[in-house]
Amino acid sequence: MKAMLCKANGPIESLVLEDFELPPPGEGEVRVRVRCAGVNFPDILITEGKYQFKPEHPFPPGSECAGDVISVGPGVTDFKSGDRVIALTGHGAFAEEVNARSIKCLHLPDDISYELGSAFVLTYGTSAYALMQMGKLAWGEWLLVHGAAGGVGLSAVEIGKAMGARVIGTGSSDEKLAVVTDHGADHVINYTDGPFKDYVKEICGGAGADVIYDPVGGDVFDESLRCINWDGRLLVIGFTSDRIPKAPANLVLLKNCSIVGVFWGAWTERHPDLHRKNMDIMFQWLREEKLRPNISHHFPLEEVPAALNVLVERKVVGKAVITVD
Ligand SMILES: NC(=O)c1ccc[n+]([C@@H]2O[C@H](COP(=O)([O-])OP(=O)(O)OC[C@H]3O[C@@H](n4cnc5c(N)ncnc54)[C@H](OP(=O)(O)O)[C@@H]3O)[C@@H](O)[C@H]2O)c1
Structure with a gap:
């Protein structure tokens, strides 16, 4: 599968789209076929090596996405293959597929698009x-x-x-x-x-x-x-x-x-039930149109550096989204 890889910490222009071998989903993980990935400021920091978490190289950045579960690892009971899902990944979402911890996933409601789902939960x-x-x-x-x-x-x-x-x-x-x-x-x-x-x-x-x-x-x-x-x-x-x-x-x-x-x-990991309750309220307010997320920019997977650059240049209003075909 293709992924936008950070091979060494550096400027966002150093990211490269390459084949990347993902291991099977481990204990408590789901494999997600990424449809859309939200772009967030921490994706820049993690690429530059300035974030509090420093993954081993090479890794794809990308902290959140929406897509479909395509397989599940041992111990996963709340998701199955075919489920629409929103995943908080920390890194890894700027790719065709990602392994996400099921505790950091939410079911994507049927009435919410992959695009909106990928650009909602983190912010x-x-x-x-x-x-x-x-x-x-x-x-x-x-x-x-x-x-x-x-x-x-x-x-x-x-x-x-x-x-x-x-x-x-x-x-x-x-x-x-x-x-x-x-x-x-x-x-x-x-x-x-x-x-x-x-x-x-x-x-x-x-x-x-x-x-x-x-x-x-x-x-x-x-x-x-x-x-x-x-x-x-x-x-x-x-x-x-x-x-x-x-x-x-x-x-x-x-x-x-x-x-x-x-x-x-960190709070979502310590209090997953309270996080889910908060998100239930957010999804309800979204349906009631009290919330109207703004997506100002769209990019394909091969243009992740350009997507991160619009954040650096302070051009994004609301969110930018990566679409993965
Ligand atoms: N605490 C948490 O749990 C948590 C969770 C998510 C994100 N964050 C943090 O929240 C911050 C914002 O994240 P985001 O994804 O919302 O970013 P974003 O969409 O890029 O928004 C950040 C805003 O900061 C302003 N800004 C001021 N000086 C800037 C500069 N030198 N470069 C770029 N932007 C500048 C910009 O607005 P103007 O151009 O209008 O000034 C920009 O719209 C990041 O530091 C991120 O790490 C924290």
Whole structure:
């Protein structure tokens, strides 16, 4: 089978499409014929060797996909050959086939396409966990979402609105922010125009945001601590700015606020039942059109480097998807 291989950590242009021999599915694994794979920022980090997990080379990146189960390994009881499935793979999904741990798979509902299924669970799952369990976002609170046009960002905007919050989205271009407004944000701020903290406070009636969702880090994180409300929760999601910030503890004390780490992937393994419950809610909200995932780019398997590059160039609004023929 063909796979887009990372043979040594390096730039995304070093990925190559080659034949790759996959072992039979092991204990607790299912073999998935990949139909579509979602593209996520961690796919770049894992290729460059900057991610917390460093697979043995060669490996295909690709952290999530939707497809069909074609065989199952020993001990798998909840999936069988022929099932439509969504798989969180960590890596391996930029390929014609992948072995996925069944504990990281969900049945793909019949009314949801492979394309949508491949571009939904990682982002909406992360934001559901971040806002519901970790941020404890309450009805009527102010939610500030940074990088709001990105994969996790746009999902946080929609989930925040569905939970009854008032949502402010930030981003780097007015075109991207127009989509954020279309997906429900009450206010948007182009953070390349200058500091955002005073504008956020003004929008929130002087107090600041109750919950801040931050996949960007760096300067954006630093400024967020200056526009968070008393009792606020600053959710640490990621560091696309490429700088891991350090928090001044005096500001955390003065604001009586919490800085909350969110490691969704690890949580899904510790609490698979709660993860499934969250995703049942997300699928229900999808059917009720409270959630409207945006897929701005499509690529074939041989163009994975180009797909990752549109993320690097900050052109994606919502998600990019790889289609595997
Ligand atoms: N904590 C978790 O469990 C978890 C789960 C999933 C993902 N993540 C993390 O969340 C982050 C976002 O992932 P994603 O897949 O949503 O990425 P994405 O679709 O590329 O969105 C990231 C956004 O970050 C903004 N950004 C700011 N500076 C950037 C830069 N220098 N380069 C690229 N983008 C920049 C961009 O928005 P503007 O151009 O509008 O600024 C972009 O839309 C990543 O760090 C990822 O590792 C964490």
